[in-house]
Amino acid sequence: MDTTDQTTHDGVTLACEQVVRRFGGLKALKGIDLGIRQGEIFGLVGPNGSGKTTLVNAVTGFYPPQEGRIVFEGAAINHLKPYQVAARGIARTFQNVALFKGMSVLDNILLGRHIFMRPSALASLFYWWWAQKEEVAHRRQVEEIIDLLQLESVRDEPVDVIPLGMQKRVELARALAAEPRFLILDEPMAGMNQEEKEYMVRFILDAQEALNLTILLIEHHMDVVTAICDRVAVLNNGEKIAEGTARDAIKDPAVVAAYIGKSNDAA
Template sequence: MVDKQNASPEQVLVCEDVSRWFGGLQAVKSISIGIRQGEIFGLVGPNGSGKTTLVNAITGFYPPQQGTIRFYGEPINRLKPHKVAMQGIARTFQNVALFKGMSVLDNILMGRHIFMRPSALASLFYWWWAQKEEIAHREKVEEIIDLLQLESVRDEPVDVIPLGMQKRVELARALCAEPKFLILDEPMAGMNQEEKEYMVRFILDAQEALGLTVLLIEHHMDVVTAICDRVVVLNNGEKIAEGPAREAINDPAVVAAYIGKKDDAA
């Protein structure tokens, strides 16, 4: 695990000149960002701008070919995804990635897998050893169920609950990993206005209750400007704006990236 005692309290995660390409396509071009302790940091941009590629670099799915990623001062860009998770980084996905056919409770419990240490010896002495560990995991799951108000669907198959609730289950599963740094990849995608408002509230509640730092990828600019402390905007793999949410979103380069320049419109 990362030694957080010796790390700067200011910068939780730092990307230094991170680049990633696939064949002849450079998806991320020398991106540098620094995310501070306790903030909600927005990562926005048009489709194909490199947002998810950067997140995949941070989480170890597609390590950067150039640059360095540091978490609490320690480089993590050469770690495998499960090792990154063990450092205290959890994520949700743009497309819901739940285990169909399993209950809401069992899906959330899967978030505890990084703490589980199965062994033949533990199974042999289940009633004395393994059962105690299982109870502790379930107690943590119950805390998250209460926090995200999922009691009413806890025993339902995850397939049959609405999309907005499924997104909340995925958030619960990520929180059960006890992260210090939470990455949310378009948590509002496909939601109606009421579901978005619920999700915003639960993200803010989780951040406050659990002391989280959050990296939020989101297309809904009303959400970004409402809850993000700072924002970085990407376009074609490059950083085109950075700063307080409203200032960054209203930057002329950002407006041009989303709706085109006047010459383009003509």
């Protein structure tokens, strides 16, 4: 049986197989193996510079691996461009808020529907008969997400003026607007206070249940990781040094040494 059949048979939604990524003489990922199962929240943790975001960028097509394979739902995707990866059903948020300033919350979320939009001169010419129906359908989808993430009170506000915790929620909403089956969250709680973190955890869990998502979560807040992740992998210097349940993984001696040995980097 080939690897593609095996990943499908085992219920693995996303598999990284000996993924290597270099930047010049720096080997940022050193043969990473991961298997993320359908419906789980999988945590990816490690000190700053350990390779977490590089791995996410490899999965999403921004920095394709030079060696190894990335398999999503039984098909290799490591040769695809980012827009092609998104079209397969993978969406992400970013470590730093990447919203469009000067635009409303609603319009930012609508941008998440771009992979479904087919603009054309002909559609514009017959707007009232053709394009308007498509626009209404997109807005209906977005309104459901606004309701799910409780953004009604700020839907028409410019994203510049709402608090950081709310901006992070808008970014999550934009990712959900793409109707992903696999969602990557890159430090969604960064910069939040405890109350905002608790809200975000609730919305992530609500979205997972309502939309049947598989989630890859990069997070420095270990209380969040242990609370919601089914399994965790720990990276250090581009290598996977531990994997298992959250509580077991963070107690691994290699993990303790990685964090204590780099106390300036550890969360």
